[in-house]
Amino acid sequence: MAALLGGHTSVHFFTGGNGDMLGFADAGFLPLYAANHDSASVATARENFPGLYVREDDVQNIHMGAVPSAHVLVASPICTEASPNSGKTAPRELVELDGNGRPVPGTAWPLTRITMWEPVRYAEVHRPLAYVGENVPAFGNSPLFKAWLHVWDALGYTPVLASVNAAHLKVEGMRPLPQSRDRLVWCFLRNDIAAANGLPDLRPTCDAMCPTCGPVEGVQHWKKNPELPVGEYGPDHRQYYYVCPDRRCGARVEPLTRGIGDVIDFSVQGDRFGDGYFKGKQRRTRTPYEQATRDKVAAGIQEFGGKPFIVTLRRNCSHSSLDEPIGTISAQGGGHHYLARPTADLAIDNCEYRPLTIREKARCQGFPDHHTFAGSESEQRLQVGNAVPVNVAYWLALRVKAVLPH
Template sequence: MSRTVVDLFCGAGGLSHGFQSAGFDVVAGVDHEAKFARTFEANHDATFVEADLDSVTDAELLAALSLDPGDVDVVIGGPPCQGFSLAGATTTPGDARNFLLTQFIKAVYQIEPEWFVMENVPRVRTMEDGAVRDYVRSQFEKIGYSVSDGLLNAVHFGVPQRRERAFFVGHATGRRLSLPEGRYRESATQKTLFEAQNDRPRTVSDAFSDLPSLDAGESKTDYATPPECSYQEHLRRAGPDLANHRAPAHGESVIDRIARAEQGERIPYDTWSQKRRLTADAPAPTLLAGPRPTYHFAHPTQDRGLSVRERARLQSFPDHFTFYGPVTKQRQMTGNAVPPLVSEALAEAILDAESEETVTT
């Protein structure tokens, strides 16, 4: 029987998709953004529950899914931690600055999964000189979970993007999971002693080279070439359709700004220092979410911002994963997601740990 998963703060479902690819049964995703529902449900055989976790109890969530505490095998999610304060956490746990992180811990306590996986920004491990990390671990341990935590960089798992995130993984009966290690280097040119045997990193060119070129505002649904590398074969394995490949509708002034930037350079704005042109033969920097309907990164060889499909490919979403809703929400979903290849590696590490336990017992 497949192991069941509930995804809290699910967004589009990057975490869910990796677990689904590893053979887990994702039964539900929960998020307060109604505009995420169609994307999540279209790409997972699961129910989307629109709710702030402060407006629906975990008992109500389980009842809506006809589940009891202990029926869910894995709870996953990436609660925001902006403004987290230990002062608020220890004195007023309902403080808005702390609620989402502590609510995830509470949900694990009430749902009683065997495993949990929590993703967060890297600084959650260093905030207040490491005291926040210690607090999070202690709260999970208090409710009966052994906890492992560490940083994973997506580029090490074959994602064409340098994206580092913190992960906390817990087990209810004492097993302490070793976080997975990727087999890809961080740089195509530099090798450390420990990385010498690893594969070269996947690059922006690996992600984009088979996609058709676009002018500003243009959309295309046919690939330019057959798959040109193993990454493209992986992304295109489920079918021939190409969706979400529309360029931002830039005006001439924006096109001119992008044209003035070489690969790897910042786009010449007085503000918006994060806007830059990608380098074709290197992994992308960390993809951002952002509220604007324009762009953060420009294509390495075409004078335009990225399509949603190009953003999705930088995150390792397969091409059959279709995004719906306003383009601003599609950008938010692609920017905030856990890359599915990273999630899949975590899911497989859980399966390996369970297999080892079965063999030893």
């Protein structure tokens, strides 16, 4: 175990866009090692963390004895392997293997994150003080999740779970993100550390306005089973919402959020909506937008008049104000959110229309503008969409650090 006199250290098995490393580094951790199978993600880590040893390889192939010991392991398992995603409980497609049993080029999607068993291998060898990670909330309802917890219990670790939303989370010195992104987060703390220092406080709060008490720090209220805080935010059909912390009041409160307009670069010009869009990589011919998209733009113009607004191309989504957070940027890079800027005549075809830029999406994930992304445009989109939100990683790092020996 690295000496505590030099500060707390971390090992990262999922580099991606580096959201987790950035959050932990900002909280005072020293990253010792990072690994990812994707060459563009590895290049991103090397550009933003000069001098850090970053290994390009599938984590499944790495001998844990060759990885340095650190106080904290930070690693987020692949969501498609262990959790339902749009009703699916397995990877979207079979991975084609070559004669040596290795995935052939073009089947990288199932390898975009390590599996849930790789942190177990590291813990068996190095016994870190804590293991930290995040995933979609459905991960906690997957068939293997409880078995996974039993494995960590057998290794001598106590789990602490929490469900957070990046658009609400109150973090010391950092604003909420203009993206509604529900995540399940955890810290598995080694039992001897838990006995000496207690468990980390992973109870999220938000800035909110109580109709009776005024500005308050809202606390989570679970509709069912608060002992297993796994779910998504929402007052209607979701699992939790926020209430006033004054028990005599206890009123439901709405989080104060940050609008997507805060991160929009209005100097970036879009195309005329009526001209359609380029279909295919050649960018030679334009295709008219579908009627469903046209209806969303028309509805936004009718509601917001000449003001810019967001169009979200997802089922059950339409248009939204720049004063609101956008919906989750997907792991595929979030090609669902478009900025619409009506002209003075409010004509649909004359409306300026464009997707959010990679930098705007990166800001929605909490990345500062000086954080660079390597690789092609599609590789950069994937890194941004797959990243751990920086404010979530920073909050986790601070809460875990508070119970580690100094």
